[in-house]
Amino acid sequence: MALVRWFKRHLxxxxxxxxxxxxxxxxxxxxxxxxxxxxxxxxxxxxxxxTEAWTDxxxxxxxxxxxxxxxxxxxxxxxxxxxxxxxxxxxxxxxRFRARGAVNSLIFLPMAMPEVVMAASLLTLFLxxxxxxxxxxxxxxxxMFCLSFVVTAVKARVMSMDPRLEQAAQxxxxxxxxxxxRVTLPIAAPGIAAGALLAxxxxxxxxxxxxxxxxxxxxxxxxxxxSAQRGTPVQINVIGTAMFIVAVLxxxxxxxxxxxxxxxxx
Amino acid sequence: xTTLTDAPPAAPESAPKERPPRRRGRxxxxxxLLPGLLWLVVFFALPMVYQASTSVQTGSLxxxxxxxxxxxxxxDALTDYWPQFLRSIAYAGTATIxxxxxxxxxxxxxxxxxxxxxxxxxxxxIAPFFTSFLIRxxxxxxxxxxxxxxxxxxxSLHVLDVTSWLGVTAGDxxxxxxxxVVCGLTYNFxxxxxxxxxxxxxxxxxxxxxxxxxxxxxxxxxxxRVTFPLSMPGVVSGTLLTFIPASGDYVxxxxxGSTDTRMVGNVIQTQFLRILDYPTxxxxxxxxxxxxxxxxxxxxxxxxxxxxx
Numbered sequence: 319m320a321l322v323r324w325f326k327r328h329l330x331x332x333x334x335x336x337x338x339x340x341x342x343x344x345x346x347x348x349x350x351x352x353x354x355x356x357x358x359x360x361x362x363x364x365x366x367x368x369t370e371a372w373t374d375x376x377x378x379x380x381x382x383x384x385x386x387x388x389x390x391x392x393x394x395x396x397x398x399x400x401x402x403x404x405x406x407x408x409x410x411x412x413x414r415f416r417a418r419g420a421v422n423s424l425i426f427l428p429m430a431m432p433e434v435v436m437a438a439s440l441l442t443l444f445l446x447x448x449x450x451x452x453x454x455x456x457x458x459x460x461x462m463f464c465l466s467f468v469v470t471a472v473k474a475r476v477m478s479m480d481p482r483l484e485q486a487a488q489x490x491x492x493x494x495x496x497x498x499x500r501v502t503l504p505i506a507a508p509g510i511a512a513g514a515l516l517a518x519x520x521x522x523x524x525x526x527x528x529x530x531x532x533x534x535x536x537x538x539x540x541x542x543x544x545s546a547q548r549g550t551p552v553q554i555n556v557i558g559t560a561m562f563i564v565a566v567l568x569x570x571x572x573x574x575x576x577x578x579x580x581x582x583x584x
Numbered sequence: 585x586t587t588l589t590d591a592p593p594a595a596p597e598s599a600p601k602e603r604p605p606r607r608r609g610r611x612x613x614x615x616x617l618l619p620g621l622l623w624l625v626v627f628f629a630l631p632m633v634y635q636a637s638t639s640v641q642t643g644s645l646x647x648x649x650x651x652x653x654x655x656x657x658x659x660d661a662l663t664d665y666w667p668q669f670l671r672s673i674a675y676a677g678t679a680t681i682x683x684x685x686x687x688x689x690x691x692x693x694x695x696x697x698x699x700x701x702x703x704x705x706x707x708x709x710i711a712p713f714f715t716s717f718l719i720r721x722x723x724x725x726x727x728x729x730x731x732x733x734x735x736x737x738x739x740s741l742h743v744l745d746v747t748s749w750l751g752v753t754a755g756d757x758x759x760x761x762x763x764x765v766v767c768g769l770t771y772n773f774x775x776x777x778x779x780x781x782x783x784x785x786x787x788x789x790x791x792x793x794x795x796x797x798x799x800x801x802x803x804x805x806x807x808x809r810v811t812f813p814l815s816m817p818g819v820v821s822g823t824l825l826t827f828i829p830a831s832g833d834y835v836x837x838x839x840x841g842s843t844d845t846r847m848v849g850n851v852i853q854t855q856f857l858r859i860l861d862y863p864t865x866x867x868x869x870x871x872x873x874x875x876x877x878x879x880x881x882x883x884x885x886x887x888x889x890x891x892x893x
Contacts, residue, residue, distance in 0.1 A: 334693030337686045338708060341774060344723035345712050351726065362726045402620035413613035421617065424624050430824070430880055431873065432832020434849045438856055438869040439631035442638045445862070462627040465620060523716050525835060526849075530856065542718040546839055550722060558719040565714030569707050 345562055352555035359549025371552035375560075378551040381541055385557060388538035391453070392522040395460035399517040402461070403468025404510055410469070411476045428466045436463060437530035444531060451533025459531045460521040467520060468513035475509020632873075639866035649862065661867045665851050669871070672847040675762065675837075676830035679769035683777040683826045684819065686770070691781035691818070692811075696790070709778055717772055721839050724768050728758045728840070760842035768836035776825040784818030785811070820887045828876055848872055 325332075351361055355368035376382035406425065409415070428436065440462070444455055483505065487497040525539040532540060542554055639657060643649035662669075694705050712720060727734055735758050738744050747753040753761045788811065796806040812819075834849030848868060855865035 330689050330692050331697055333686075333689035334697075335690075337690040337774070337778075338705065340686065340771065341712060342708060343727060344720040344771065345715055347723040347726050348715060348719055351723070362722075362729060402623060405616040406620040409613040409616035413616075415613040415617070421621065424621060424629065428624065428628050430828060430876070432828055432849070432876060434832040434834065434852050435869050435873045435876075436628065436631075438852055438865060439635035440627060441856060442634045442862065442866060443627070443631040446634055446638075458627055462623060465624060469620075519713055523713070525718055526833075529853070539716055539718050542716055542722070543835075546718070546722060554719055554722075558715040562711060562715045566707065566711050569711070573703060573707075 345558075348555050349559045349562070352552060352559045354552055354555075356552065361550045361552050361555065368552075371556045375553050375556045378553045380536065381538075381551065381553055381557075384536045384538045384541040387453075387535070388522055391456055391460060391537065392518050394457055395464055395521040396514050396518045398457070398461040399464035399468045399521075400510060400514040403465050403513055403517075404472050404506075406465075407469045407472035407476055407509075408506075410473055425466045425469050428463055429470075433463070433524075433526040434530075437527040440527070441530045451531060452535045455531045455533070456528055456535065456537065459527045460524060463524070463527060464517035464520050467516050471513035471516055472506065472509045475512070476506055479505050635866045635870060638862050639870050641863050645860055654863070657863045657867045658871065661864050661871065665848065665868060668846055668848045668851050669875075671845070672831050672849070672872075673875075675766050675769060675845075675847060676827050676833075678766050679773065679830050680777075680823050680827045682766070682770040683774050684823060687774055687777035687781055687822065691778050691785055694778075694782050695785035695788075706782070709775055713775065718835065718839075721768055721772065721835060724764070724771065724840055725759065728764055728767070730757055730759060734758070759840065760845070762841070762845050764840040765837050765845045765847075768840045769830045769833060772833075772836065773826040773830050776829070777822040780822040780825065781815060781818040784815045788814045816887065820884070824880060824883065828880070831876060832872060 351364070352371060353367055353369060354361055354364055355366045355370060356363065357365055371377070406421075410418075410421070415421075437459070440455075440459055444451060449455055479502075484497055484501055487501045488494075492500065523539060525543060528537050528540060529543070536544070538557070542550075545551060545554060637651055638649070640651060640653050640655060641649040642652045642654045642657075690705075690709070694702055694709075698705050726732070729735070735744070735756065738747075738758070739756050744753055744756055744758070747763055748755060752763045752766075758764050758767075792810055792814070793806055796810045797803075801809065831847075832849045834847060834853050837845050837847045837850050852865050852868050852872070855861050855868065
């Protein structure tokens with residue numbers, strides 16, 4: 319009876335943790351299989367422990383090249399989407415202008431559209447214009463679909479900003495440029511950073527839109543997709559695991575810094 | 585969709601990002617909006633127009649395509665590929681419901697029961713994003729492998745007998761069946777359900793729970809009458825964020841499924857990139873878009889949440 323009661327009390331916790339397990343299971347498999355030494359071309363069955371892939375992560379032809387291409391595209395897409403998106407977010411929150419509803423839906427629609435639709439229609443545009451598919455078409459596409467997400471992230475932050483802070487700065491004889499650089503931008507920075515981070519992650523991991531608009535250019539997700547047909551090298555798992563660890567460390571470091579700042583303020 | 589008709593004519597360069605938000609500058613908002621919106625108009629809205637035009641063209645790759653208002657392409661696409669359309673809606677719908685059922689307890693746990701573990705669990709929900717989703721989807725091939733521990737356990741519990749009878753698995757295989765595809769879709773889009781749910785749950789004032797308890801509501805009644813209704817905005821945006829990408833996905837159906845689990849995304853992809861039948865592909869993509877927009881509009885009307893952005 320006590321057991322039943324305990325179970326009832328903690329039902330939500332148990333169900334939640336099971337879901338968390340479901341979410342993390344593939345990452346555990348990816349990590350474990352980065353130490354595999356598979357027989358044959360595919361790394362789906364456990365054979366024996368080996369650190370070979372970790373000591374030679376770039377040992378597969380073309381993989382690290384595709385990785386660096388993906389990082390480059392993600393970096394530029396982040397810059398482009400963050401600049402354009404931040405400008406839109408400021409305009410939306412701070413100003414009155416006509417056709418606001420139309421602007422809002424133009425920003426909302428890319429997020430409410432299956433990727434394959436955007437990918438296919440963008441390809442028809444490029445084909446009609448006779449554009450050479452490759453680095454630039456991928457970059458254009460990535461900025462396009464990351465833009466809306468940056469707007470949403472920055473908008474949330476700017477909306478919660480107290481406009482009186484800027485008025486105060488201007489009352490204290492700060493010029494418009496100074497007010498923006500010394501007051502507005504620092505306050506909006508967390509929102510902009512969140513938007514930029516999101517854009518980077520979205521661009522780096524994008525497959526569907528890239529698949530349509532890359533031509534014969536191979537980004538890292540495209541490489542993984544191709545290897546699912548040809549044979550999956552263990553090094554893919556090494557990269558996947560390393561990215562996971564780096565990301566978690568990044569977030570933890572950010573949290574520690576954030577906590578320290580909050581404590582200093584208090 | 586095309587806007588900016590009432591924006592002043594302006595040279596596209598010299599976008600004044602550094603210019604401070606002056607309340608009196610009447611043109612400033614248009615300057616700020618111009619470059620980004622232009623990007624969206626040219627690379628999002630205009631392609632839709634090109635796609636619509638492509639879908640009513642006829643011709644061949646060698647001789648070129650001409651707009652002939654050949655609407656029969658739509659009819660042919662629907663009659664040829666209605667099973668894939670139905671399958672997409674069924675798989676995406678099932679995955680969305682599973683995401684809600686699986687994601688709600690976790691979001692609830694993070695919002696109300698996690699205490700000092702809250703941030704850690706949140707990180708663990710987001711962290712998988714940083715391993716390429718294709719790599720993680722491939723990991724399901726290992727997890728659901730024939731004769732592996734998961735399949736073995738399901739087999740000995742006779743779960744597979746039931747699912748085979750329902751027609752979502754085949755014999756003692758899980759891979760290359762609808763179950764595997766739905767499992768992959770659910771997994772891939774689960775964080776998109778959890779995060780909005782968490783956001784709206786976290787906003788709920790804890791005192792409402794106490795008040796409900798003080799008024800002799802049992803925990804489940806409190807959930808049904810207080811917590812769940814207040815979390816509706818999260819439920820709505822979560823289901824949309826799951827259903828929309830899932831319905832157009834072709835990665836899971838390709839990697840975890842078979843030719844019998846092809847979704848409409850798979851058809852669009854092969855038509856566009858391998859068969860190079862652009863009109864049919866464009867028509868399919870247009871039908872998918874129209875269907876999604878109709879569903880989303882209806883759904884938002886019905887649930888009464890207008891401000892999702």
